[in-house]
Amino acid sequence: MAVGGFAVNEPVNGFNGKITVSVVVTCIVAASSGLIFGYDIGISGGVTTMAPFLKKFFPSVLRKQSEAKTNMYCIYDSQVLTAFTSSLYIAGLAASLVASRLTAALGRKNTMVLGGCTFLAGAAINGGAANISMLIVGRILLGFGVGFTNQATPVYLSEVAPPKWRGAFNTGFQFFIGIGVVSANCINFGTAKHTWGWRLSLGLAIVPAAIMTMGALLISDTPTSLVERGKLEQARKSLIKVRGSDTNVDAELAELIKSSEAGKAAQAEPFVTIFERQYKPHLVMSIAIPFFQQLTGINIIAFYAPVLFQSVGFGNDSALIAAIILGLVNLGSILVSTGVVDRYGRRFLFIVGGTQMFICQVAVACVLAATTGVSGTKHIYKGYAILVLVLMCIYAAGFGWSWGPLSWLIPSEIFPMKIRPTGQSISVAVNFATTFVLSQTFLTMLCHFKYGTFLFYAGWIAMMTIFVVLFLPETKGIPLDSMYSVWERHWYWRRFVQGQV
Secondary structure, three states: OEEOOEEOOOOOOOOOOOOOHHHHHHHHHHHOOHHHHHHHHHHHHHHOOOHHHHHHHOHHHHHHHHOOOOOOOOOOOOHHHHHHHHHHHHHHHHHHHHHHHHHHHHOHHHHHHHHHHHHHHHHHHHHOOOOHHHHHHHHHHHHHHHHHHHHHHHHHHHHHOOHHHHHHHHHHHHHHHHHHHHHHHHHHHHHOOOOOHHHHHHHOOHHHHHHHHHHHHHOOOOHHHHHHOOOHHHHHHHHHHHHOOOOOOHHHHHHHHHHHHHHHHHOOOHHHHOOOHHHHHHHHHHHHHHHHHHOOOHHHHHHHHHHHHHHOOOOHHHHHHHHHHHHHHHHHHHHHHHHHHHHHOHHHHHHHHHHHHHHHHHHHHHHHHHHHOOOOOOOOOHHHHHHHHHHHHHHHHHHHOOHHHHHHHHHHHHOOHHHHHHHHHHHHHHHHHHHHHHHHHHHHHHHHHOOHHHHHHHHHHHHHHHHHHHHOOOOOOOOHHHOHHHHHOOOOOHHHHOOOO
16 A cells, blocks of 8 residues: 555554444444534525625625625625634634543543534524624534534544445545535525524524434444443444444454553553654644645635625525535535545545645636736626636535545544544644634635635645645555554654654
């Protein structure tokens, strides 16, 4: 197997459990935690284009819309409006750091349940919001909910899935995020014409929260988590359930116990251990991958897709339809990733998707520069607006089979057991922190950079693709407890880990 230019033989202690009905059902139910994150991403951008919502909470944006000569890039430039969207991510950042201790103490499953309940409470407050303070309190509770679930779910999926198919099962989380986005966009389209539509859009977030919470209550925790907490008999039963009743799980259970005991023997604080020299490659990836994922610009596009498409010439209904199309394309491309990630590997998809996204971002910038002028005051003709939509769909497809699902997969599979929850927490925290900064600044950036905003993201996409080529080893098919081998044989990272692990 190619690992950053070196051949690696897959470890023999792979415990390559077959795909069973139980593991499929368990992973689908766990992955449904992505629904709440996706729903929020999709719903936020839609309600911010609804006139009754803007009139109640953000009247200054409505006044800008009524000014005929307003620069098309600057209509939605409001710090209070972006605070509504981005407040969730500060809360998610705080929750994700706490969640590492929760997942270690309470287990992956219980952390997902806690996240679902918190999100449900936030949805109820948002649906009944009477002022901007209630709206932001609700958003903060939503942030705690997605902070807990985004930390626990990818780790859950990586620990339960058979090593050979870990990539495919883990992409289920991003697939459900995609379903949440599309569902939210469809609901926004249906409610946009009603004065109370924004309340329904925000309040219906209780539905995905209830679905994933009830689902999480029905599944068992991961064998790894149960072993960590000393529940060995339950861990054996969980292993038998997901690997198949006719499979001998003794060797895999023994390996889990060995890894757990080694971690406990060290008696070190995980947040200290992760900064040791031997874990530098893991730490770099846990920071770089989610940081780069957000700098593809995808979440900003998803948040503000209806706003963006309105800005480039679509009417309100057309903008919402365009956002739905964008979501469906992303959803379809995630399925492509599910089918090929364990066949062609993570690196291949990162490189192909990155190249595709780079070309599309540059092309969008060129179209907008040519049609709206440097100032952005010229009206864009419908044909060119449709071209922008097509380019954004190709971009969304590139993200959907690369940086979308793989950014959750890589951090959840590279860490040893003793620091896995901590590593995932750092990864999710970086994701939320970067998203907060970008969502707080995107509309202002769009106003001042105009079409240059897309060139800004194109530059970052080029940088991250080069980073993957040089520094990301291939991890497909490697059992979690044998992952050290990919670092030992990598041209650069081996200097940090050889003789250490």
